[in-house]
Amino acid sequence: MKDLLTVAKSRHLLTSKQISALELTKEILRCIHATEDEVASYVTITEELALQQADQADKCIQKGQMHSLTGIPMQIKDNLSTANVLTTCSSNMLRNYIPPFNATVVEKLRKEKTVLLGKGNMDEFAMGSSTENSAIKRTYNPWDLTKVPGGSSGGPAASVACQQALFSLGSDTGGSIRQPAAFCGIVGLKPTYGLVSRYGLVAFASSLDQVGPMTRTVEDSAIVLRAIAGRDRADATCLTRTVPDYEKSLDKGVKGLRIGIPTEYFDPEIDETAKQSVIDAAQVLKENGATIDWDISLPSTKYALAVYYIIAPSEASANLSRYDGVKFGHASSGDNIWDVIEKTRQEGFGPEVKRRIMLGTHVLSSGYYDAYYLRASKVRTIITQEFKNIFKKVDVLLGPTTPTTAFGVGEKMADPVAMYKSDILTVPANIAGIPAISIPGGFSNNLPLGIQFMAPHLGEEILFRVGHSYQQSTSWHLMHPPVFKAN
Amino acid sequence: MAEEQSEGISIDQVRHLATLARIKFSSEEIEKMQQELNSILDPIKMLQDVDTQGVPPTSHSGGVISVMREDQVHSSYPAKDMIANAPLTEGNYIKIKEVLEQ
Numbered sequence: 001m002k003d004l005l006t007v008a009k010s011r012h013l014l015t016s017k018q019i020s021a022l023e024l025t026k027e028i029l030r031c032i033h034a035t036e037d038e039v040a041s042y043v044t045i046t047e048e049l050a051l052q053q054a055d056q057a058d059k060c061i062q063k064g065q066m067h068s069l070t071g072i073p074m075q076i077k078d079n080l081s082t083a084n085v086l087t088t089c090s091s092n093m094l095r096n097y098i099p100p101f102n103a104t105v106v107e108k109l110r111k112e113k114t115v116l117l118g119k120g121n122m123d124e125f126a127m128g129s130s131t132e133n134s135a136i137k138r139t140y141n142p143w144d145l146t147k148v149p150g151g152s153s154g155g156p157a158a159s160v161a162c163q164q165a166l167f168s169l170g171s172d173t174g175g176s177i178r179q180p181a182a183f184c185g186i187v188g189l190k191p192t193y194g195l196v197s198r199y200g201l202v203a204f205a206s207s208l209d210q211v212g213p214m215t216r217t218v219e220d221s222a223i224v225l226r227a228i229a230g231r232d233r234a235d236a237t238c239l240t241r242t243v244p245d246y247e248k249s250l251d252k253g254v255k256g257l258r259i260g261i262p263t264e265y266f267d268p269e270i271d272e273t274a275k276q277s278v279i280d281a282a283q284v285l286k287e288n289g290a291t292i293d294w295d296i297s298l299p300s301t302k303y304a305l306a307v308y309y310i311i312a313p314s315e316a317s318a319n320l321s322r323y324d325g326v327k328f329g330h331a332s333s334g335d336n337i338w339d340v341i342e343k344t345r346q347e348g349f350g351p352e353v354k355r356r357i358m359l360g361t362h363v364l365s366s367g368y369y370d371a372y373y374l375r376a377s378k379v380r381t382i383i384t385q386e387f388k389n390i391f392k393k394v395d396v397l398l399g400p401t402t403p404t405t406a407f408g409v410g411e412k413m414a415d416p417v418a419m420y421k422s423d424i425l426t427v428p429a430n431i432a433g434i435p436a437i438s439i440p441g442g443f444s445n446n447l448p449l450g451i452q453f454m455a456p457h458l459g460e461e462i463l464f465r466v467g468h469s470y471q472q473s474t475s476w477h478l479m480h481p482p483v484f485k486a487n
Numbered sequence: 488m489a490e491e492q493s494e495g496i497s498i499d500q501v502r503h504l505a506t507l508a509r510i511k512f513s514s515e516e517i518e519k520m521q522q523e524l525n526s527i528l529d530p531i532k533m534l535q536d537v538d539t540q541g542v543p544p545t546s547h548s549g550g551v552i553s554v555m556r557e558d559q560v561h562s563s564y565p566a567k568d569m570i571a572n573a574p575l576t577e578g579n580y581i582k583i584k585e586v587l588e589q
Binding site for chain 1: 496501520523531535542569575586
């Protein structure tokens with residue numbers, strides 16, 4: 001196995017009995033052990049459980065009871081609840097928390113007989129863009145160990161990049177799947193809001209959070225999305241539409257597809273190399289039959305980050321009020337109940353989480369609500385409407401995923417606002433609730449660059465068509481980081 | 488709002504927010520938080536320039552309004568499992584310190 005494996009390739013090897021689930025799992029565990037000291041992407045490794053599950057998967061395969069992902073070894077971000085397996089959210093608040101139930105997406109994967117390798121590191125409570133806010137450990141970028149993997153799903157992105165898992169599930173509130181996917185050279189999809197159940201996802205900002213696949217290829221993304229999407233009676237915001245077979249859309253090509261490149265995504269703050277990767281991608285897709293529209297504009301893009309930094313902290317301040325040292329999680333001692341709560345939250349939350357709770361409390365507080373939260377909610381309508389209008393002219397939007405490649409470890413930790421700006425191109429999709437995918441689009445100084453496609457509400461099939469067409473004509477996704485050691 | 492635009496959030500406001508958010512801070516942390524909140528709020532103020540007259544607010548992007556389902560009886564998780572993570576329990580109850588003073 002000299003090349004990196006994909007879900008699709010592994011599934012073929014399993015179906016054709018060229019490899020067993022146990023052999024496959026052992027090979028991925030070997031990769032974990034070979035690289036984990038350097039990359040540090042796992043909070044918990046469930047090796048024993050993985051071997052048991054692989055054995056069960058093999059029994060199912062022998063009986064001919066194979067689902068789409070049976071026997072595929074995978075990882076889950078540590079803010080998705082896994083029954084009887086530690087779920088820390090990379091926070092001291094939940095350092096010892098063992099959920100009694102599975103998140104709906106985890107339950108769906110369990111029924112498919114996937115193999116759980118462990119839980120991926122992240123920024124505490126998914127707040128951050130570098131995974132440096134983890135209270136558990138720092139994760140390093142497999143392409144360059146002096147760089148961050150991005151965040152908040154930095155553990156999942158780093159793992160998938162060096163084959164410590166065949167796929168992982170991340171969560172994306174303002175770019176937390178796509179930005180680390182771009183930094184680590186993998187594919188990250190944020191689905192349409194409501195397509196995937198949020199039940200069992202530790203809540204950050206409920207009107208923005210979505211769970212999505214982190215994979216090596218667009219094809220794998222389509223396979224994993226189908227397995228996790230769909231109606232859930234435990235999540236009332238989940239859409240009721242039947243989940244299509246996304247794999248069928250992969251080979252439809254881009255002939256006749258209209259791709260728009262908004263001028264705002266070529267802002268001076270964006271690195272030249274990032275812009276060049278978009279120009280090159282447009283050329284590839286044009287040759288594949290798409291038409292490119294360079295003359296479109298989303299003028300309210302400049303407000304998206306400000307809207308995000310009002311709405312997300314507002315919802316977070318409400319969601320995180322549940323951590324009170326009474327029901328679960330870290331508990332401090334004190335003279336009275338208020339003392340217990342205040343000390344619990346002082347000790348349990350890290351600096352970034354406290355900043356966002358305080359910010360959210362402020363913008364929702366009496367006298368400021370209208371000027372901040374209400375105004376942001378109205379600008380949210382304007383941004384959403386702008387996307388709706390632009391999708392009358394084009395089928396899909398293309399731009400860079402991030403303004404730069406992965407930045408240095410420690411580089412932005414002292415300046416929260418500089419850290420926030422790395423999400424400038426990813427937050428608009430969360431605000432509008434539309435699907436967006438980041439795909440490897442080249443390299444700059446040996447670091448991966450990501451290109452992002454955005455589609456209208458429930459336009460995942462368009463993203464897979466255009467993304468797959470691009471990957472059929474390019475080889476960025478076939479490169480592997482220096483830390484990966486072939487057997 | 489007018490006061491905040493000229494001077495930003497004051498130390499007293501940060502202390503008040505800490506009480507509302509139920510987080511204990513040292514005085515050094517309060518000072519640092521004041522600076523950080525003001526540096527975060529500064530770029531956010533650009534939203535005051537947007538013309539939002541007549542624009543309805545969006546609180547949710549999903550478009551799902553009211554979801555109805557069959558009222559079916561189903562089993563729930565055992566109480567024992569659900570309180571297993573609570574720091575203080577008695578029987579199937581979570582125990583807390585006195586809330587209302589005598």
